[in-house]
Amino acid sequence: MAEPGTTAAGTAAGAKSPRERYRAQVRAEIKERAWEQIATSGASALSLNAIAKRMGMSGPALYRYFAGRDELMTELIRDAYRSLADTFQAVRASGSGGGVAALAHALRDWALADPQRYFLIYGTPVPGYHAPDDTTAISVEIVTVLLDAWSELPSDPPASTSDRPASTSDRPAAPFEEHLADHRQWAAGHPAPPAALRRTMAFWTRLHGVLSLELAGQFTGMDFDPALLFEAELEDLLRD
């Protein structure tokens, strides 16, 4: 029952029957059309009927490939997470530094390439809908890359803390950093120092703040350059 068609023939892992091949191809095309539709009309306007029509087949045919609109949506969300995680890991592995700044720019490029894909992950949630569980695993991948990148930076310029005699402006108590050190379950056992936890968090929330507002078009009226704002926030992150 499991793996239909794999009874006697030694189908090596990866070799698919022509039926499975066709099925995978159609599924891929459905998702492709879905992405196009989401990019132009938003996730809420995702219509199975329109996808079917654009593929030259009639509505209910799609239900052979996806149980319904929600399952297609889930698959797209999974793919979006996967794409971001792969992008981050590619930046980390390949040259180009692979540091925090490179990750930040990769994030911005990735978001600008398809704003609706970004919003599918980090945008307004649909109250009834719950993201699939395995996306949290991909989230861990993403946050691990960030924790790695922040951990390899010195947590604080060690000279500056000693040359000023207990100034009020260098890390006054940092209660949240202590709180994070106590509640580091989200780091999935990553041995990052508390400062790296705090900075990973700030990296996420601050860059998301700039990016989401930019992608939402909240800066359109004002004529400043959002790229410079992003850069300024990134430099602030790298400084303090």
Added chain:
Amino acid sequence: MAEPGTTAAGTAAGAKSPRERYRAQVRAEIKERAWEQIATSGASALSLNAIAKRMGMSGPALYRYFAGRDELMTELIRDAYRSLADTFQAVRASGSGGGVAALAHALRDWALADPQRYFLIYGTPVPGYHAPDDTTAISVEIVTVLLDAWSELPSDPPASTSDRPASTSDRPAAPFEEHLADHRQWAAGHPAPPAALRRTMAFWTRLHGVLSLELAGQFTGMDFDPALLFEAELEDLLRD
């Protein structure tokens, strides 16, 4: 034609005919039900039919009061902006300091009170839809309050800039601040110094970053306290 029923009788501004009175009441109830529905099912699931059914009337009756789903949506967005602007101005006018910290906490409280209302303003935009023009006027109100609050703070502790001899960490060039000073059209003529412009911007993007991720439930798996993260970001804003 304008103001129907104001032909001969000296209806003082505010005195409405019983029909207009009833009409305003029904419009208000429609919006009330709409907010309930948005809070539970999200903005995309806003259904005129469901509202009508819950009010004991049948579908098309609502079209006497709103031209369609989009007009109702527009009205709700307008009300949301108005509510946030009023909240900010109340904080500013009334006691409780009225400073930046008070505004930040008011923003958080306002957002937590009705997350979907927050997302209606700052959440994922619907590609086809354009917000009504008069909301930009309310946005100016909001940003003006922020610029006022930041302008009354000293832009930099003047002592600390002089007691350290040209350290690398005190405002190295600040290219974005200059850029903002050149492109301050969004400040609507507000005479805020460049540092206040920069800080208003950071206030907006950083707090939005924390808030939107929290409201979207992105922190649910991790068990730290989002309120502490918000507080930490606010203190960072007040420090540097």
Added chain:
DNA sequence: TTGCTGCCGTTAGAAGTTCTAACTCATCGC
């Protein structure tokens, strides 16, 4: 090669949605 099994895509239809059109009826204002 032949036959069978199974999946693919079709049409039909139910239950929703927004929104228009036409109609009835109460109510407000003169």
Added chain:
DNA sequence: GCGATGAGTTAGAACTTCTAACGGCAGCAA
């Protein structure tokens, strides 16, 4: 009291998701 105005009704078109039943072709196995 009577007429104009506007509120609420039902009917219906054009959508949507999704289920059910049906025909036919293709791949699989003997």
